[in-house]
Amino acid sequence: MRTILHNLCELQRPISRFQTATDRPLGTPRHFACFDNASHMQVIGLRLSVNEMCFPVEAITDRVALLSASAWHLKDRLSHYAKVTKFAEDVESWANSSRDLQICGDIGNHKKHGHNHNRSGVNPQLIPEVVFDTSHSGAVEFYYDGATKQRELLVSNPVPIRYRVDVADGDRKVIGDADTIIRAGFAHWLPLIGQLGVLAGAGPEEAALREVLFPGHAHSNQRG
Numbered sequence: 070m071r072t073i074l075h076n077l078c079e080l081q082r083p084i085s086r087f088q089t090a091t092d093r094p095l096g097t098p099r100h101f102a103c104f105d106n107a108s109h110m111q112v113i114g115l116r117l118s119v120n121e122m123c124f125p126v127e128a129i130t131d132r133v134a135l136l137s138a139s140a141w142h143l144k145d146r147l148s149h150y151a152k153v154t155k156f157a158e159d160v161e162s163w164a165n166s167s168r169d170l171q172i173c174g175d176i177g178n179h180k181k182h183g184h185n186h187n188r189s190g191v192n193p194q195l196i197p198e199v200v201f202d203t204s205h206s207g208a209v210e211f212y213y214d215g216a217t218k219q220r221e222l223l224v225s226n227p228v229p230i231r232y233r234v235d236v237a238d239g240d241r242k243v244i245g246d247a248d249t250i251i252r253a254g255f256a257h258w259l260p261l262i263g264q265l266g267v268l269a270g271a272g273p274e275e276a277a278l279r280e281v282l283f284p285g286h287a288h289s290n291q292r293g
Contacts, residue, residue, distance in 0.1 A: 070262075070278060073143070073255060076136045080248050083229035084201070090223070098210040098223035102230060104128055112221045114212030123198040124213050124220055130195050131180070133234045133247045138177025140255045141170060147258070150265055163261050170254035172236065176247075192239030195247060202231040259283070 086103035090111070093099035098116065101109045105128040141164070148160040164170055171189035178185040179194065203209050207225030214220070224230075234247040259282055262268065268275045268282070 087227040100227040112212040120204040134180035141174035167257040
């Protein structure tokens with residue numbers, strides 16, 4: 070759970086690392102947005118001034134797919150815990166009572182196996198083009214090579230760039246953004262986590278997680 074919470078925070082963290090190309094003239098886009106640790110290359114791209122840009126960044130969509138899988142597969146650990154403690158709740162049925170959680174499972178399985186079981190009934194998929202908010206970036210310069218997936222985004226104002234990853238159904242109709250869906254799926258587990266008493270221990274890690282997951286009434290949400 071700690072890892073899921075950490076990755077949920079990372080999913081909301083905007084792009085805030087930039088590398089400045091000092092050989093570019095002042096007044097032009099000269100700050101490379103850093104989406105990962107790959108080295109940048111000198112490019113001549115399309116110069117624009119737009120509020121949003123959409124292009125694929127596999128490092129981001131891969132991270133979203135893995136987080137979706139983690140939220141879904143929490144059921145495996147909770148099922149094991151329920152068996153050990155002889156808890157009567159059917160964890161599998163609990164998981165399947167949330168469409169958001171089923172969508173997480175479908176996305177995660179598609180990433181791992183190349184297909185999903187379509188538990189959610191909507192055949193969800195991550196839209197590969199990530200949406201970036203460049204409304205505060207000033208003039209931007211953009212380069213993308215579809216064959217090699219090489220892309221560069223240079224901005225005039227190196228301010229944090231927020232982004233979102235959309236989820237579409239089998240007809241490519243957007244049904245929501247991944248952050249909202251994954252959070253709703255994870256939140257579906259919280260009542261069961263409380264009933265199972267998973268975080269009822271006296272250790273500092275359990276206490277810290279209780280405070281995050283059940284703020285203000287951490288102890289009352291855990292079976293004694």
